[in-house]
Amino acid sequence: MAVNEELPADAGQDAINELQSIRQSIDNIDAALIHLLAERFKFTQSVGRLKAEHGLPPADPAREFLQIQRLRGLAEDARLDPAFAEKFLNFIIAEVIHHHEKIAGDSSGGARAAGAAASRPADPAHPATSP
Numbered sequence: 837m838a839v840n841e842e843l844p845a846d847a848g849q850d851a852i853n854e855l856q857s858i859r860q861s862i863d864n865i866d867a868a869l870i871h872l873l874a875e876r877f878k879f880t881q882s883v884g885r886l887k888a889e890h891g892l893p894p895a896d897p898a899r900e901f902l903q904i905q906r907l908r909g910l911a912e913d914a915r916l917d918p919a920f921a922e923k924f925l926n927f928i929i930a931e932v933i934h935h936h937e938k939i940a941g942d943s944s945g946g947a948r949a950a951g952a953a954a955s956r957p958a959d960p961a962h963p964a965t966s967p
């Protein structure tokens with residue numbers, strides 16, 4: 837896409853260059869955000885597996901409360917709208933909880949299937965095979 841697509845025809849070359857430079861920094865920051873989010877989700881997937889293995893609930897509202905208080909404070913210090921910081925964290929956490937629920941569902945589904953196979957009476961036509 838051309839850098840000056842939305843600029844008025846009389847925009848000077850300096851303005852175009854400055855816009856291009858600022859957009860490059862924005863692109864770098866967006867890339868960093870994606871990498872940071874990917875790392876965060878890697879860790880939360882581990883939490884999800886741990887919770888599923890130990891029968892812990894996917895959501896922990898007390899932990900979320902502390903996280904939100906902390907992030908609101910950090911946002912204020914950084915002159916970022918704390919309401920936006922809270923909305924952003926809630927958006928991410930909702931997705932994490934959805935992943936946790938899927939992991940718990942998948943693993944309990946797997947356990948159910950394994951249990952059903954183990955308790956099924958032997959079928960002479962399909963003898964059990966040793967693992």
Ligand SMILES: O=C(O)C(=O)C[C@]1(C(=O)O)C=C[C@@H](O)C=C1
Binds near residue numbers: 894932
């Ligand atoms: O810390 C946990 O227990 C998590 O599952 C992680 C996380 C988060 O994404 O930060 C997600 C869900 C919980 O409600 C709280 C926090």
